[in-house]
Amino acid sequence: MTAPDPRHATFGHGLSAESRAAALLVAKGYRILARRWKSPVGEIDIVARRRKLLVFVAVTARDRLDDAAEAIMPRQQQRLVAAAEAWLATHPHDVPGAIRFDVMLVAPRCVPRHLTAAFDASAS
Numbered sequence: 001m002t003a004p005d006p007r008h009a010t011f012g013h014g015l016s017a018e019s020r021a022a023a024l025l026v027a028k029g030y031r032i033l034a035r036r037w038k039s040p041v042g043e044i045d046i047v048a049r050r051r052k053l054l055v056f057v058a059v060t061a062r063d064r065l066d067d068a069a070e071a072i073m074p075r076q077q078q079r080l081v082a083a084a085e086a087w088l089a090t091h092p093h094d095v096p097g098a099i100r101f102d103v104m105l106v107a108p109r110c111v112p113r114h115l116t117a118a119f120d121a122s123a124s
Contacts, residue, residue, distance in 0.1 A: 004012035017090035017112075018045055024112050030055065033094065034087075042083035046104070052097035055082045058118075061106040065113055068105035072118065077101070083120045 022032050030048040037044045046057035058080050062068040080101060086093060103118035 017104075017106035018059045020106055021030075021057065021059045021112050021114075022046055022048075024104070024114060025055075025057070028114070034107050037065035037083070039083050039090075041086055042079035044080065044083045044087060045070045048089060051093070053100060054094060054098070055086070055100045055102050056080060057102045057104055059104045059106060063107060065107045065110055068107060069103075069115075071077060077119050084121070 001048060018035060022035060025046065025048050026032065028050075028116060030050045032048050034047040035045065037047055044056050045059040046055075047059060048055045058072060058076060060068040060071045084099070084101070088099075099121075100117050101119055101121055103115040106116065107115040
């Protein structure tokens with residue numbers, strides 16, 4: 001018998017975290033447009049809309065919420081911004097009045113923490 005591949009467990013944990021984050025966004029009145037959207041320059045965990053606001057969300061899962069908060073580094077922010085630009089180029093009908101970059105922190109046995117306007121795209 002072979003040992004379980006830890007990458008599969010990590011992938012499953014990430015999908016669960018994204019599902020929890022998406023559920024919280026829906027409860028807050030957002031409509032999910034895409035999950036795990038991939039482009040050559042990066043991936044967007046969740047693309048959501050609420051009225052005229054388009055939100056690109058990075059979901060970070062760790063054992064503790066504080067650890068998850070520390071995981072969003074400038075490099076990840078730059079990749080999210082680049083992926084958002086790719087999204088907008090391929091979905092021109094989705095260009096709304098405003099765009100925001102949020103982060104959703106997820107940890108076991110905790111309600112996900114939604115950080116709105118977590119970073120400024122121009123600062124990345």
